[in-house]
Amino acid sequence: MIEVMRLGHRGERDKRISTHVALTSRALGASNIIFTSSDKHVNGSVDRITESWGGDFKFKVADSWKSYVKEFKKNNGIVAHLTMYGENINEIMSEIINEVYPTGNNNNNNNNNNNNNNNSNEKVPKNLLVIIGAEKVPREAYELADYNISVGNQPHSEVAAIAIFLDRLTMGKNLYSEYEDSTIKVIPCKNGKNVIMNDLEGEYDDFDKECNDENQ
Numbered sequence: 001m002i003e004v005m006r007l008g009h010r011g012e013r014d015k016r017i018s019t020h021v022a023l024t025s026r027a028l029g030a031s032n033i034i035f036t037s038s039d040k041h042v043n044g045s046v047d048r049i050t051e052s053w054g055g056d057f058k059f060k061v062a063d064s065w066k067s068y069v070k071e072f073k074k075n076n077g078i079v080a081h082l083t084m085y086g087e088n089i090n091e092i093m094s095e096i097i098n099e100v101y102p103t104g105n106n107n108n109n110n111n112n113n114n115n116n117n118n119n120s121n122e123k124v125p126k127n128l129l130v131i132i133g134a135e136k137v138p139r140e141a142y143e144l145a146d147y148n149i150s151v152g153n154q155p156h157s158e159v160a161a162i163a164i165f166l167d168r169l170t171m172g173k174n175l176y177s178e179y180e181d182s183t184i185k186v187i188p189c190k191n192g193k194n195v196i197m198n199d200l201e202g203e204y205d206d207f208d209k210e211c212n213d214e215n216q
C-alpha cells in the first residue's frame, strides 16, 4: 500500500495545489493522503472524485506527523521524502523498487493492503509512505526518512514531484487504473470524448460521445 503525507499544508493558501497533490496521488496508485490538519475543501474534493470515479482512496488527518511516521517505520514500512536536496531519482529508484517490491511485482497497487509485520522476512511488498512538503519541511523529516529523493535538483512543484515519483515506482502501470465501482468511465479515443455512465446495476451507457476514433 502506498500512502502520501502532505506535510505543512497551509489551509486557504494551499487548498488548490494540495487538492492536486491528493488527486494525483490517487490517480497514480496511492491508497490515501494524510494531512497534518483537517481541510474541508480538499477532503470534499477527494470524496467527490472517489464517489464518481471509484476506488476507496481516503483523506486522513494525523494528529502528529512525527508519531505517524515513527509508527509506520515500526511496522516495517519504508518512508521516502521528496525534496530537491535529496539523491537523484535516476540513481536511487531501482534500490527503492527492490526494497518495496522484493518480488519484483511493482504493478497496480490500488487497494493492496500489504500485510507488513515486524518479524516477517517474507518477500511481500512493503508499505510505502511518501512525504511531500508544502512549507519548509522540518529537519526531522529528512532524518526520519529512509530515502530523501530529488526529482532533479531544481525547485519545481509538489504535483510534478509526486507524479514522477509514483509513475517511476509503478513503471506507468497505474495509468491504466479504473475501478469497478465507478459511475463514470472514460474510453480513450483519438480525437474527442467518449464517456460512459454506470447505471449502478453494472451497465454502462454512452454519456458523452463525440469520439472520432475509427476503432470505436
Ligand SMILES: C[S@@+](CC[C@H](N)C(=O)[O-])C[C@H]1O[C@@H](n2cnc3c(N)ncnc32)[C@H](O)[C@@H]1O
Binding pocket: 081, 082, 083, 084, 085, 131, 132, 133, 134, 135, 136, 137, 149, 150, 151, 152, 153, 154, 155, 156, 157, 158, 159, 161
Ligand atoms: C514548492 S516546494 C516548497 C519547498 C519549501 N520551500 C522548502 O524549502 O522545503 C513543495 C514541495 O515540492 C516538492 N519538490 C519540489 N521540487 C522538488 C524536486 N526537485 N524534487 C523533489 N521534490 C520536489 C518537495 O516535496 C517540496 O517540499
